[in-house]
Amino acid sequence: MLPFKAMRTIGLFPSDLPDKGFDMVDEDLIPKSLHEKMMAWRRDLHAHPETAFEEHRTSDVVARALQEMGLEVTRGLATTGLVGTLRNGEGPNLGLRADMDALDMQELGNCAHASTYAGKMHGCGHDGHTAMLLGAAQYLSEHKPFRGTIHFIFQPAEENEGGGKYMVQDGLFTRFPCDAVFGLHNGPQMRFGTFSIREGAMLSASDFFEIVVSGDGAHAAHPHTGVDTIVAASSVVGALQGIVSRNMDPLDSLVISVTQIRGGDTWNVLPQETVIRGTCRSFTDKARALAKSRISEVCEGVALASGAHITLNYREGYPATTNAAEPTRYAIRAAQSLVGVDNVDTDCRLRMGSEDFAFMQQACPGAYIILGTARGENDPPVHNPYYDFNDDALSIGAAYWVRLAEQFCPR
Ligand SMILES: [Zn+2]
Ligand SMILES: [Zn+2]
Known part of the structure; x- marks a missing residue:
């Protein structure tokens, strides 16, 4: 068999x-x-x-x-x-x-x-x-x-x-x-x-997002001299979890999954850039629009708080x-x-x-x-x-x- x-x-x-x-x-x-x-x-x-x-x-x-x-x-x-x-x-x-x-x-x-x-x-x-x-x-x-x-x-x-x-x-x-x-x-x-x-x-509809977090790289021993893109990216991933649980109507459905985080090459360097990728699944235009706008707001908020520069590329896939x-x-x-x-x-x-x-x-x-x-x-x-x-x-x-x-x- x-x-x-x-x-x-x-x-x-x-x-x-x-x-x-x-x-x-x-x-x-x-x-x-x-x-x-x-x-x-x-x-x-x-x-x-x-x-x-x-x-x-x-x-x-x-x-x-x-x-x-x-x-x-x-x-x-x-x-x-x-x-x-x-x-x-x-x-x-x-x-x-x-x-x-x-x-x-x-x-x-x-x-x-x-x-x-x-x-x-x-x-x-x-x-x-x-x-x-x-x-x-x-x-x-x-x-x-x-x-x-x-x-x-x-x-x-x-x-x-x-x-x-x-x-x-x-x-x-x-x-x-x-x-x-x-x-x-x-x-x-x-x-x-x-x-x-x-x-x-x-x-469901399937959409895809890429979030690029960039900042001034620095020696890992002197984090105050740069902007830590790993910590900022971690904040983004954490805040994304709140969209489905806190912003969505519990009777509607939405999935937001982060599927990749890439950043850094070694032990003692804070990387200039960390990239987050993931996907959203939804059944209604309302849920789809909510995911897109809230992900954007999370990026803006974390950028403000961390000093990192954050860009969002949100691609609509299949309806x-x-x-x-x-x-x-x-x-x-x-x-x-x-x-x-x-x-x-x-x-x-x-x-x-x-x-x-x-x-x-x-x-x-x-x-x-x-x-x-x-x-x-x-x-x-x-x-x-x-x-x-x-x-x-x-x-x-x-x-x-x-x-x-x-x-x-x-x-
Ligand atoms: Zn197939
Ligand atoms: Zn098939």
Whole structure:
């Protein structure tokens, strides 16, 4: 078995669902041959993982598959992003999105389809997301159980680089107007065949800060002749802890974590500069704005008290992934019609992870859902070097997209 030691009790995506089973999708919906085709796509992508804006081979594989299905394919959005368009008469316009990128990490598992690229790995299951959306495109192009237009959106660089934002900037929704857009992520820490979703904020916004504390360096034996940037930086770190505990509404959520402190090179020199870095996570604009303004005020206050010069560079990362009401209802209905009412958590817990699908939701009403894919109690979480997307979930994910298309664009 895997050398991985389970983190079950803290799972990334905890679920409050009762322990009822759902096993496999009806073969009438997703035939075995299509499941096997998705598996082949998924394993090929897994063996050839590509990271942010370098998904050239992946983009080629996806484009070729969509063209073989007879879809119109538009390439070059946000470099390697692409859209496959499937039309069937007049009707609503639906956007279905998958992310295609891998992570800069070394795979440690030894499955037959393990990464062949050193230091790159499909550690978040975007290989599975891509294969499931291709599977849905295959089914929908063959059977056409809908009326309207479906845009299959394959985006680069979900991890860290915000490929979704650049697709929107490249005119994703002006060139391919959508009445709603939908995203899906696998959840290896959630019971297999269940779905989790909620209306409103679901995943947090993630921002990043760098605080540079500078002053006149001095001999450590004569601190009064300089400005000690280590002591000033320590005051900043201490004061930051008060923002969440003393300034935040206890019923709202905010995380401020300092993740790096760098300063000094030796034992007897007070360094000229000490740098602090960290991240903030929030669900509301109010909490996000509070974090930014209070961090700035802490820096100003400590600068005044210590005599150090302190600058703050605050970078807004991904917004909160926020599900719009009507698309969320469609997502819930599609999931429930597939796995049953009991297997869909429609008011799931908020999660402190982030997703750049949030940028698409800012431009178009959208809903994001998580599909449980756990192999058992001991499945490695995403971003773990032993993680591997669970192929058994491919049919469920593809069937979810098919149901959504059928219900959003009824024939
Ligand atoms: Zn990830
Ligand atoms: Zn991911």
